[in-house]
């Protein structure tokens with residue numbers, strides 16, 4: 001009896017795992033939350049037939065591999081993709097079906113800078129089917145402290161060109177669409193119409209409001225974020241379900257009222273923290289997992305080491321998503337790159 005509660009160490013898909021002594025392979029499926037219908041199992045290099053699972057008791061040092069197959073059209077992933085995304089597929093909440101949703105999804109990242117770098121790195125690595133990237137800038141030396149898509153050898157190159165190279169190298173399965181231009185009132189609605197999720201990775205207020213309003217009009221999910229100094233915030237906007245950016249901040253601040261990162265500085269890694277949260281939110285929306293973050297604003301303060309979540313309600317008087325909106329078409333804001 002006492003033996004049964006002792007733990008032994010085995011390897012599962014190259015990772016160490018402590019299990020109860022006496023556990024058989026069938027019980028391991030349950031313990032790992034793997035559906036026996038979508039995976040075959042190999043023990044120390046040998047395939048184990050389904051009928052032998054319950055009488056195959058694991059011993060210390062065993063090497064177990066779950067191999068996921070494309071059975072009965074359950075999901076349409078190549079063998080290369082199944083291997084590449086195996087750490088996703090093994091997650092019960094995601095599985096092959098979730099990875100399939102990611103593969104079929106399209107995300108537009110507006111801005112290939114501080115936030116856009118981690119966002120697009122992780123979305124490309126995760127296997128998003130189509131990743132759009134819009135930015136009209138070229139790489140400047142002062143970008144390199146946080147815009148990790150761009151290397152010293154990329155100075156003066158268009159950011160979208162530099163980005164495409166890195167992202168293709170990470171995951172050639174992803175279709176990268178780049179737009180070397182400014183987002184403006186004329187092109188924004190047409191651009192976002194082609195994508196499932198929009199990520200706001202811009203660094204100026206005119207663009208932020210333009211994207212918010214366009215996403216409200218086109219009913220697109222928008223992952224919004226901003227960073228400054230040692231702080232950052234992120235908010236998921238689902239126009240049909242919760243508040244928009246204007247429900248929180250009705251009008252852009254007066255020019256020069258809020259300093260830009262150029263004027264006030266930003267700890268580079270804050271872009272990584274917040275951009276990674278944006279990528280996580282985008283993947284959650286695509287795979288439809290976890291709690292809906294519509295209606296919450298998450299504020300991170302690095303110096304305090306604190307995260308604060310603020311519940312935000314939809315404002316019935318919101319000028320763009322309220323009951324009687326006064327903004328019914330896009331406002332011609334002046335978008336300048338001068339604060340890049």
Ligand SMILES: [Zn+2]
Pocket residue numbers: 243244245246247248315318319320321322
């Ligand atoms: Zn609103």
